[in-house]
């Protein structure tokens with residue numbers, strides 16, 4: 001369903017990643033559970049006509065993306081079918097789903113790289129974890145001038161990473177070992193914001209050694225950048241702690257999103273694909289504008305970019321976000337956009353804040369819309385119950401996980417009618433898909 005093959009052996013379901021429907025393959029079974037097994041392809045005996053050569057030379061070894069072996073049009077078909085199947089499973093009926101939309105950029109679309117660092121052959125290397133392991137697969141050679149060694153991100157990010165690796169190896173820095181909790185370098189993170197780069201080194205220590213050497217190496221790339229050090233000394237899977245300091249440059253970098261000039265810190269959530277993000281924000285803003293609501297609640301609002309885009313066409317907008325750094329960014333953005341008095345950024349858990357706010361707007365007799373853009377796990381039940389109770393006229397749900405989206409819609413189904421379901425290809429070459437659903441109160 002998510003671009004992997006599914007076989008049956010004596011009634012048991014066997015999932016086979018990197019294999020396509022209709023193919024004949026030889027596999028090795030790797031894992032057998034009570035209800036299903038997992039297998040890896042050893043040889044493709046009869047290939048699907050939609051199978052292509054992946055652009056990335058280490059695609060079959062690296063765990064970063066899962067669809068590069070599939071013709072792009074077919075990738076979109078698979079994603080649409082996945083959204084449809086999730087809705088069918090949760091709602092028990094067929095729902096019309098639009099064609100998957102995208103901006104045509106299918107490689108080099110990521111504006112952010114976030115990679116673990118590891119020692120291999122006495123050197124610091126960067127790469128992604130091999131699927132279901134914590135073994136780093138180092139990036140291979142670049143295959144296209146405009147792309148990074150990982151073809152998901154653009155060339156500029158590679159220049160930053162190369163400069164960093166040169167510095168780390170010249171200084172013979174060591175890498176963090178998850179088992180012993182010893183060693184220094186943990187992750188390299190870089191994000192392009194406008195024409196600048198926010199570079200973050202995450203280390204198990206208090207200070208970045210020989211800062212000037214890294215500043216000099218990054219300066220040699222000819223790119224504009226700010227450098228940060230994130231001190232993460234905990235035994236945890238969380239990549240960045242909130243103990244982050246500016247080594248050089250600005251605390252926040254400025255991005256222009258649909259005319260909203262947002263200053264974002266490295267800890268703020270930002271969508272990773274600028275082009276498709278703009279398409280989705282425009283679709284949400286247009287849908288809300290068309291209905292002309294007095295108030296809009298932007299739940300799970302991040303750094304408040306969409307909140308301020310929505311403020312162009314609503315009288316009052318409320319953002320609700322749990323990360324205080326992101327809310328601080330949102331507050332600054334609201335002032336910079338001249339939306340003080342119109343936009344209120346609430347710092348807190350949507351499960352607690354949205355029920356209070358929705359009840360108040362309903363009591364005040366305001367017609368209002370709610371925009372939901374939760375993380376992968378979807379909305380808390382209390383958020384959905386509050387929506388059912390306060391019954392806003394219109395709900396736009398943006399989701400990066402069709403399964404939790406469908407589960408949440410089932411909870412709203414008796415009260416809301418689905419007006420449109422539009423998948424967006426925010427993450428080409430991977431199984432992931434972003435979906436925008438518009439709901440109207442019945």
Ligand SMILES: C[S@@+](CC[C@H](N)C(=O)[O-])C[C@H]1O[C@@H](n2cnc3c(N)ncnc32)[C@H](O)[C@@H]1O
Pocket residue numbers: 269270271299300301302303305306320321322323326348349350351373374375
């Ligand atoms: C998918 S992002 C969307 C952000 C924003 N709408 C955007 O487009 O940039 C989800 C956001 O929800 C926030 N979040 C996660 N759990 C939350 C909760 N329980 N209450 C409020 N915000 C939460 C995250 O910090 C993150 O900023």
